[in-house]
Amino acid sequence: MPVKISVKTTINDAAPVELIVFGRYFQKERAAYLQYEEVLEEVGTIRTIVKVSQEEMLILRSGAIKMRLPFRLQQKLPGSYELSLGAFETATLAKKMEFTSQENGSGQIDIIYDFEMQGAPAGTFQLEIHFQPEHSYE
Known part of the structure; x- marks a missing residue:
């Protein structure tokens, strides 16, 4: 389903950075997926x-x-981050994870997590993702 997606990232209570993109939302087996591209x-x-x-x-x-x-x-989980400069080890510790979805295809994902890069604390991140079908203007 085509959706309009708002991705808002806040790091250590700084001013949030917001991105508006269009993508797809779908469910497969026991998981929900959002896909989008940014340039x-x-x-x-x-x-x-x-x-x-x-x-x-x-x-x-x-x-x-x-x-x-x-x-x-x-739970602290290992991850990875790769740029043209090289690869970095990361770790996340989720303090809050919420997902809600409506039958009309809209929903919200909210994650608050501590982030580490190369073993050093990089801050507390809040990621808020809202999505809604492209054809509805709420």
Whole structure:
């Protein structure tokens, strides 16, 4: 289903950064998926998949930036972040994970997590993703 997606990222209570893109929402087996692309002038196109299942969430990015961020509530999980400069080890510790979806195809994902890069704390991140069918203007 084609959807309009709003991705809002807040790091350590700083001013949030918001991205509005169009993508797809679908459900397969026991998981829900959001797919979208963003184009950054500095680096190129980044394809993102957000997978939400009963116990965990996963953000996969490919293209100009490769990233794998797994989330499971109150568990520290290893991930990865790759740029043209090289690869970095990451870790996430999810403090809050919420997913709601409506029958009309709209929904919300909310994740608050501590993020580490190369073993060093990189901050507390809040990721809020809202999506709704392209044809509805709420």
